[in-house]
Amino acid sequence: MNYQKIIMSVLILFIVTNCSETNGIFGKTGSGSDPFANISQSSLEYFSNEVGDTVLFKVNQSVIEPDYREVLNSQAKWIKENSIALVTIEGHADEQGTREYNLALGARRATAVRNYLVSKGVSESNLSVVTYGKERPLRICSEENCWSKNRRAITIIDGSSS
């Protein structure tokens, strides 16, 4: 037993030492205070994290709330600046509805986002919409804090024109 304990202690010491070294190495190459400083402003990562690819909706609603107009304004600007030719907008619903109604509701939400982007100068022919209804929840709990994240439209960049 004692022998085993000693081996375990040595092993744990080794792992801990090793970890701290590893952290040190990555620490030197880290990006500092702004995690997006090294990310190109034309990258998909920048679009989804900085511009914001998601619009959330109230229960059974497809109206773009004022909070999300700024997100969509930025989306429109980014899509135009980067000459994006292929954009898919996915509409989703939470699980608290029937399958067919949620498909129709997801289509309403995706179309609301599309129409807003078009109103901000994005070419309609570059935008396509698809509804997933309640088929692809982002969060899987059965409470409002998950449902509110699932009632969403996501703007997905499929490709540029060049």
Place this chain on the structure above:
Amino acid sequence: MDINNKKKYNKRYSTPLKVYNWVVLLLVFFQFNFVFSQENVPELDIDVTDGVVEPIPVAFPNFITTDFSSSIIANEISRVVKNDLLNTALFRIVPDGSYISDVTSIDSPVRFADWRAINSDLLVVGDVTVVNETITIKFRLWDVVGQNEIFKGVQFKGPSNSIRRIAHKVSDLIYSGVTGEGKYFDTRIAFISERGPKNKRTKRLAIMDQDGANLIFLTDSKSIVLAPRFSPDSRKILYTSYETGKPRVYLMNLMNGNLRTFPELPGMTFAPRFSPDGKKIILSITDNGNTDIYTLNLENNLKKRLTKNVAIDTAPSFSPDGKFIVFESDRGGNQQIYVMPSKGGKAKRISFGKGRYGTPVWSPRGDMIAFTKMYKGNFHIGVMRKDGSQERLLTKAFIDEGPTWAPNGRILMFFRETSGVNGAPSLHTIEVTGRNLKKIELSSFASDPSWSSLLK
């Protein structure tokens, strides 16, 4: 920017759909021979519309056989029949250890006193022979109390791979003979078999017997598939698939595996059903964010728009005479049920209770409409008269959704989804009276059931 760095899960939906095992389906459709004609006889005094029913005790001695291989098949048939009868909760089997009389021939006189002494009300006797891969069963059903035969002896013949279908046909005659209700055991269920976690669920189109046996997959798991609906002759299935990346309606012919894709219909299409004559389909088309109801004639491809407004109009279902449709719409502010002429015209709202109503389905008898109701955070399966009166809720759960009628209009199947991160759907049945809620045990999650008509 990296053009190729598309979201991976978008790609997943675009793999071509495969048709599985349709050859197997060809083998299981066959004709039965009725050697004796059936005749109508007085029914026992039992009414399945009563709320509480004491199960009828049935004596069910082993079927008579002359050799070992026949006896194995005979036992399998009687096991399936007993299971069918027990599933109705209308019957119970009197344990065979108590039987006084021996049955050596289905033609020998029945010693009714012996069967009454062990409190049997009904007696099933049968004879099974297997010759050259052909099963022959003769059987008789006796009313022990009234001391008469409920129907004349019946004989079924079928190939040796049809044990379960033969058994279901026996069950149908017993159930129908005793209750006076229509048959429903020799039927199939089309449904969606589901696997995996809630946010990455895979879905496959599948069919199985009404009791969960003989499961056959019809699609692979690469594309999301939804809500299959049988044709009136049970030989075709309409369903929705994301094969192209968007929800689109497909028509699969189970007899030859052919797939029809409806390129003439624009945009996103879903919620399809057949007309009662099988010549048209009715469905929802989403155009520019607005969802309306259309019919498509399968013979001349003529499309007809039935609703035209900014509301969501979906989940249409024909009345059995084909003259009306019932559907759901949020034109009044939230989801409610409406009825309108199937040729077009004014829609009349029929649901007026509290809460939201969806997925209306007209009963094959024509008298009732089953629906999903959402009220105060619960889902219910319910029924109402076709004018919206006499609403009755049969179930209550986190999510109960998507009812489908057994062909006799007495039983509903639906799916029940549990809540939470491990929430998952399973199929259940319930009588239209609200009694006998039963889960169908399957090895995968299951949703979106569609009950076939009685098989031919």
